[in-house]
Amino acid sequence: MNSQQTKTLITIVGPTAIGKTALSIELAKHFNCEIISCDSRQFYKEMTIGTAVPEPEELDAASHHFIQNKSIFEEYNVGQFERDTLKTLDELFSKNPIQIMVGGSGLYVNAVLNGLDDFPEVEASIREKLKQDLQNYGIEYLQSQLKTLDIESFETIAIDNPHRIMRALEICLGTKKPYSSFKNKQKQARDFNSIVIGLNADRAEIYARIDQRVDSMMQKGLLEEAKKLHPFKELNALQTVGYRELFDYFDGKITLDFAIEEIKKNTRRFAKRQLTWFRKDDRIMWFDYKTKREKIIESILDILNQ
Numbered sequence: 001m002n003s004q005q006t007k008t009l010i011t012i013v014g015p016t017a018i019g020k021t022a023l024s025i026e027l028a029k030h031f032n033c034e035i036i037s038c039d040s041r042q043f044y045k046e047m048t049i050g051t052a053v054p055e056p057e058e059l060d061a062a063s064h065h066f067i068q069n070k071s072i073f074e075e076y077n078v079g080q081f082e083r084d085t086l087k088t089l090d091e092l093f094s095k096n097p098i099q100i101m102v103g104g105s106g107l108y109v110n111a112v113l114n115g116l117d118d119f120p121e122v123e124a125s126i127r128e129k130l131k132q133d134l135q136n137y138g139i140e141y142l143q144s145q146l147k148t149l150d151i152e153s154f155e156t157i158a159i160d161n162p163h164r165i166m167r168a169l170e171i172c173l174g175t176k177k178p179y180s181s182f183k184n185k186q187k188q189a190r191d192f193n194s195i196v197i198g199l200n201a202d203r204a205e206i207y208a209r210i211d212q213r214v215d216s217m218m219q220k221g222l223l224e225e226a227k228k229l230h231p232f233k234e235l236n237a238l239q240t241v242g243y244r245e246l247f248d249y250f251d252g253k254i255t256l257d258f259a260i261e262e263i264k265k266n267t268r269r270f271a272k273r274q275l276t277w278f279r280k281d282d283r284i285m286w287f288d289y290k291t292k293r294e295k296i297i298e299s300i301l302d303i304l305n306q
Contacts, residue, residue, distance in 0.1 A: 134162055146168055156276050
């Protein structure tokens with residue numbers, strides 16, 4: 001692979017709070033390129049603290065795309081992100097054959113690298129029934145249903161997000177086949193090469209970093225940010241760890257201390273699901289998060305120069 005001619009997207013993945021942003025900036029500086037953010041919640045300009053949007057000095061250190069470019073009141077999905085990102089990459093590759101993508105949203109990463117999976121149409125009545133079940137019995141009922149019908153999806157998708165659960169369940173119920181059976185059937189060709197870097201740590205270290213991040217978010221004003229968003233809590237964008245728990249606090253369902261502990265617990269669960277998703281991709285070159293950046297850059301250059 002000739003780094004001077006071949007378009008290559010270097011993608012950085014891994015669990016939340018592992019240090020992906022810092023690495024992406026280091027790589028962007030080294031390769032003199034720009035960064036595509038692939039975090040499905042950092043799109044929204046009303047959500048800053050709870051989505052760990054990079055600090056102003058980090059955003060200034062390299063050009064970023066798809067950070068706080070949408071409003072929570074806009075409909076935006078993975079299909080739109082795929083199209084927007086491919087268009088942006090065409091423009092960026094015309095300036096530099098090396099570009100960076102970073103994020104922990106596995107579905108969105110997969111859409112850019114491989115294309116979206118092709119799911120069959122199902123009866124609209126199935127989705128309506130699931131909405132009623134959610135309203136009548138709660139999200140735990142839908143989670144239990146998905147666990148029975150498709151354990152693989154139960155272990156990998158964001159099951160705290162009712163929209164994601166209902167999407168998986170409507171396919172399961174409408175086709176009588178697991179949602180996961182329709183995934184990764186055929187890879188769509190891209191006109192760029194991919195190098196995928198994964199950052200990881202042992203579980204205790206990941207959990208400690210998550211706890212520290214949540215405490216830091218609270219100190220930075222997450223409670224006040226969530227309070228402003230509370231009137232719009234039903235929006236899809238706000239079905240997000242860090243906000244949902246505080247909405248329950250505002251609704252008088254739980255105490256603030258319990259809400260903070262729930263954020264930490266649910267973020268740990270989210271990190272576990274991220275790793276479950278990414279470990280299925282054998283292209284990923286895994287590094288301990290403490291690995292010296294020079295070593296990671298050297299590994300990338302080895303591939304680029306092959």
